[in-house]
Amino acid sequence: MNTQPTKKHRIFEDVCEMEWKNWRWQIANSIHDIKGLENLLDLSPEELAGIEKAGRAFRWAITPYYASLMSAEDPNCPVRLQAIPDVRELDDEDGLLDPLQEENHSPVRDMIHLYPNRVALCVSDLCMSYCRHCFRKRRTLRSYDKNDFAPALEYIRAHEEINDVLVTGGDPLMMDDDSLCEKLAALRQIKHVKLLRIGTRAPVTLPYRITPQLAKRLAEFHPLYINTQFNHPKEITPESARAVDLLLKAGIPVGNQSVLLKGINDERDTLKSLLEKLLEIRVRPYYIFHPHRQSGTRHFRLSVDRGMEIMSSLRGYTSGMAIPTYALDTPHGKVPLCDNRIIKNDEKGTLVRTFDGTEWFELKEE
Ligand SMILES: *Cc1c(COP(=O)(O)O)cnc(C)c1O
Numbered sequence: 001m002n003t004q005p006t007k008k009h010r011i012f013e014d015v016c017e018m019e020w021k022n023w024r025w026q027i028a029n030s031i032h033d034i035k036g037l038e039n040l041l042d043l044s045p046e047e048l049a050g051i052e053k054a055g056r057a058f059r060w061a062i063t064p065y066y067a068s069l070m071s072a073e074d075p076n077c078p079v080r081l082q083a084i085p086d087v088r089e090l091d092d093e094d095g096l097l098d099p100l101q102e103e104n105h106s107p108v109r110d111m112i113h114l115y116p117n118r119v120a121l122c123v124s125d126l127c128m129s130y131c132r133h134c135f136r137k138r139r140t141l142r143s144y145d146k147n148d149f150a151p152a153l154e155y156i157r158a159h160e161e162i163n164d165v166l167v168t169g170g171d172p173l174m175m176d177d178d179s180l181c182e183k184l185a186a187l188r189q190i191k192h193v194k195l196l197r198i199g200t201r202a203p204v205t206l207p208y209r210i211t212p213q214l215a216k217r218l219a220e221f222h223p224l225y226i227n228t229q230f231n232h233p234k235e236i237t238p239e240s241a242r243a244v245d246l247l248l249k250a251g252i253p254v255g256n257q258s259v260l261l262k263g264i265n266d267e268r269d270t271l272k273s274l275l276e277k278l279l280e281i282r283v284r285p286y287y288i289f290h291p292h293r294q295s296g297t298r299h300f301r302l303s304v305d306r307g308m309e310i311m312s313s314l315r316g317y318t319s320g321m322a323i324p325t326y327a328l329d330t331p332h333g334k335v336p337l338c339d340n341r342i343i344k345n346d347e348k349g350t351l352v353r354t355f356d357g358t359e360w361f362e363l364k365e366e
């Protein structure tokens with residue numbers, strides 16, 4: 001792995017290290033206009049149009065850290081594609097505003113109760129950088145109401161079957177430590193809630209958000225898990241490795257939920273490199289989602305067949321630990337799209353195909 005710290009873009013050369021590594025400085029200085037971005041790189045005519053048009057329809061902002069990962073020359077840089085608004089966001093007739101019908105599964109505002117034992121709780125509508133492929137793009141169009149938490153808390157208290165609460169958003173780590181810990185503490189007080197999980201892209205777009213103090217405070221809420229979203233090997237840097245290490249040392253297992261994205265990670269070698277690099281920084285690949293039918297994301301979508309082909313090409317060629325569950329997220333839950341190796345299954349037994357194409361017959365047990 002590259003162990004050189006990420007080079008600050010030259011326009012940030014004069015910023016002192018202390019400020020650069022301060023997450024509040026990063027957010028206060030995040031890039032959200034053409035001028036800011038043009039200082040960093042040569043925008044292509046398509047990108048300019050994208051910012052002018054799509055940048056008005058959907059929120060956008062990029063932290064100076066994440067922007068420093070962008071290639072200055074290549075408009076197809078995977079970080080540029082994930083972060084810079086694209087005119088194609090406005091050209092998506094098949095897209096849906098709420099593809100998972102989350103609003104239908106919201107017994108109280110900002111909570112999604114779909115599975116019997118677990119809920120997703122949105123505690124923020126803000127993100128460090130806004131992903132162009134975001135599947136909750138509709139959420140990042142409105143503002144989270146701070147009063148929404150009390151009814152959600154009440155609901156969880158009243159439903160003893162809920163033993164697992166997924167704190168998500170937006171990005172929960174956009175809250176300061178006190179506000180976040182206050183919410184986690186309230187959830188921890190509910191006896192039947194056993195697991196707490198946080199979904200955050202901070203290790204990817206703003207690793208400085210993970211401070212030793214935050215890691216230490218989060219450790220008070222164990223068992224606590226964090227899932228993040230690395231989508232490309234380029235996003236794995238010494239800074240992100242350090243953020244993950246701080247969490248792991250605080251006893252917080254870190255998992256990764258990628259999104260399979262056309263033009264970004266839909267090539268076997270790119271994906272393989274991403275997954276192996278995740279293991280190098282001790283992040284467990286958990287899910288890789290088939291792209292959601294979220295409006296404004298058509299240019300990232302690909303077919304299930306193509307997804308299966310890519311996933312299937314990994315098996316046997318990399319560690320089983322590196323292979324996440326390829327899942328289709330539906331309004332009725334996540335569906336694993338398994339790599340089907342069964343050729344025939346009957347009363348005599350099961351014929352399967354191994355990774356290298358060998359056929360194997362497993363006799364049926366009586
Ligand atoms: C993904 C998701 C969860 C968590 O599912 P796991 O498979 O346990 O990670 C919970 N609630 C909702 C609404 C979800 O979309």
Ligand code: SF4
Pocket residue numbers: 126127128129130131133134135136137140169170171200201
């Ligand atoms: S961090 Fe998550 S919620 Fe925020 S824009 Fe990206 S995908 Fe959407």
